[in-house]
Amino acid sequence: MNPNPPKRLRKTDHGDGTGGGEEDEEEEERAVDVSIIMPVFNASCWLDKCLQAVLHQDFLGSMELSVFDDASTDDSRTVVEGWRARLEERGFSVVISGHDSPQPRGVGYAKNKAVSQSRGQYLCFQDADDIMLPQRVRLQYEASLLHHNSLIGCRVQRQPEGSTERYTRWINSLTQDQLTTQVYTSHGPTVVMPTWFCSRRLFLKVGLFDEGGKGVPEDLLFFYQLLRRGCGLFRVDQSLLVYRYHEKATTHSVTEKTIWKLRVDFLQERVLSQWEKFTIWNAGKQGRMLYRSLNPTNQKKVRCFCDVDKNKIQKGFYTYEESKERPKPKIPVVHYRNATGPFVICVKLDMTGGVLEENLNCLQLKEGADYYHFN
Template sequence: MHEKNHLISIIIPIYNGAPWIRRCFENILKQTAIGVLKLEICVCDDCSSDNTPQLLEGWKTTFENFEVPFKMYRNEDGNKGVGSSKNKAVSISSGDFLCFQDVDDVMLPDRILKQYERALEETTETIIGCQFKREPQNSTVRYTNWANTLTPAQLNLQVFTSHGPTVIMPTWFCSRKVFDRVGGFFECKKGCPEDLVFFNKHLDLGGKIARVDEVLLVYTFHLNQTTFSIDEDTIWNIRVERLQQIVLSKWPKFTIWNAGKQGRKFYNSLSEENQEKTVAFCDVDLNKIGKKYSPFNDVQKQFGREIEIIHFRDAVPPFVICMKIDLTQGVFESNLRTLQLKEGMDYVMFS
C-alpha cells in the first residue's frame, strides 16, 4: 500500500538546459506516480546564460496546474558547479524522499512509483538505482551492460571498478536521511566526481545499495555532459586510495592480474607499503610470462625492485584484477571462473 503522506522531491540541477528541458519535464508529467503520490519539483538554475530561466517559469505554471509544486532557485553570482546545484535544490525541498534527475536524461513512466515501492522495502540508509538504456543506443555499450547486470552482491563488491558508482547517479532515489547523513555533495566548479565522493562516504557510513531491475531511465550521451569535465587522474586516485584503505590494508600480500599497461600503472600508484605486498604480476601473454617488471623511479633515477610475471594458473590469490571485462571474447572471464575464487575474498575487481 502506498504511503501517500510521503512527499517525494525531484531534484534537478540545471546549467544551460534549454535543449533538454521540454523533454525532461514532459516525461516527468507522464509519471504514473502523479495523482497517486505527493510530488514536488526542486530546481537549481546554476546561473544559466541561455533561456533556461524563462523556460522554467513556463513549466512552473504547467506543473502547478497538475497540483505539483515547482520550487526554483537561481545562482545569480556565477556558475557554482553540479555539487552545489544539487545541494541547493535539496535545500529548498521538503520531501521525505529525493529522486535525482539530470535535465538531459528522461525518466520512464514508472520510475518514481517503482523506486518508491522499492524504498519502502529497504532501510532508510539505502540508495536505490535502476537499470537504464543509453541514447544513442550504441554509446558506452560495455559500461551499460556492466552497470545493468551487476548482481546485488556485486553492487557492493565492485565499487572500486568504474569511473562512478555501481548505481549511476542519474538513477538515484533515496530517503532524505541518506543525504543528511552524508552531508550533501562535495562542491567545486568543475572537474570533481561529486557523485563518487558522495557514494563512497555513504558506503563508509554503512549505507546500503539496491537496484530496481527494470529499465526506468534513458541516460543520454553527449559531449557536453558534465562527466567529460572530470579529470581522469582525480577519479583514478580516489579509486586507488579507497582500495588501499578498505581492502589492501587487510591483505598481507597480493598478486596483480595484468602485467600490461593498466596493471603497471596500478602498481606505480600504490603506497610503498602496498608495493612491498605485491608478490607478482600474472598474465596469459607468453611474451611477458617469465620476465620481471622493474619500475623506474624518476626521482631517485634508478629502477625499483624486480617483480616476477607468472602465468595466472601459477599465481597465488588474493588478486587485484586490472583487466577490463568484455574485451577478450570471454577468455579472461573463463580463465577467472576456472580458479573457482570468491569475489571480495579471493579477488577484487579494479578495472
C-alpha cells in the same frame, strides 16, 4: 503516454472521511513524499522532454519539483517556469531558484541547493538532459521503503542507442552483489548518479555533495562516502530512465587522472588494508600503473604480477625503475595458473571475449573475497 496523468494525493485521510485538520494540513505544507531534485545549467534544449516525463509520473503520493539554476546563460529558467502551472495543476509543488553570477558554481553546489530548498522525505535525483519513465518514482519509492538504508538505482536506456555500449551493458547487468564488489572500476559508481533515489535521512547521513565545481567528480565522492557510512546499494531491475549521452555532459570535465587517484585511494582504504599479500592480475600497462600508484606499504604487499602473455612471463620480473630504493624492487611475473591470490584484476571487463571470466572461473575464485576488479 497518458495525456491526463493522475493528480497527486494532497490530503491525509484519517479513515473517518475527513482530513486531519489544520495541524495535519500544516504538516503537509512542510513535507511531501518525494522531491525531484534537478540542477540546471544551460539545458533548455532538453527540458521540455524532461519535464513532460516528470509530469507523467504514475506515483500517487505527494511530489515536488525542486530546481536550482546554476547561472544558465540560455533560457533554461524561462522554460522551467513555463511548466510551473501544468505541474501545479497536477498536484506538484514547484520550487525554482538559482543565481546569476558570472560563472556557474558547479553540479555539486546546484544539487545541494536544490536539496536544501526541497521538502521531500525522499529525494529523486534527475538530470535535466535525461527522461524518466512513468513508473520511475513509484518503483524506486517502493524499493526505498523496503531498503531504507540503501541508495536506490535502476536500469537505463542509453540514447543515442549504441553509445557507450560496454558501459551501458555493465550498468544493466551487474548482480546485486556486484553493486558492492565492483565499486573500484573505471566505470565509477555501480548505481549510476542519474538514477539515484534515497531518503532524505540517508542523504543527510552521508553529507552534502562536494562543491569544488568543474572537474570535481561530486557523484563519485558522495558514493564513496555513502559506502564508508555503511549504507547499502540496491537496483530496481527495470529500465526507468532514458540516459542521454552527449559531448556537453559534465562528466567530460573530470580528468582520468583525478578519477584514478580517488579509485586507488579507495581500493587501498577498503581492500588492500585488509590483505597481507596480493597479486596484480596484468603485468601490462594498467597493472604496472596500479603498482606505481600504491603507497609504499601496499607496494611491499605485492607478491607478483600474473598474466597470460608469454613474453611478459618469459621476462620473469618487472623492475620498478622510478623507485628510490637500492636495489630497485623487482616484482616476479608468473602465469596466472601459478599465481596465489587474492588478486586485484587490472584487465578491462567485457574486452577479452569471455577469456578473463573463464580463467577466473577455472580457478574457482569468488569475487569480493578472492579478487576485486580494478580496471
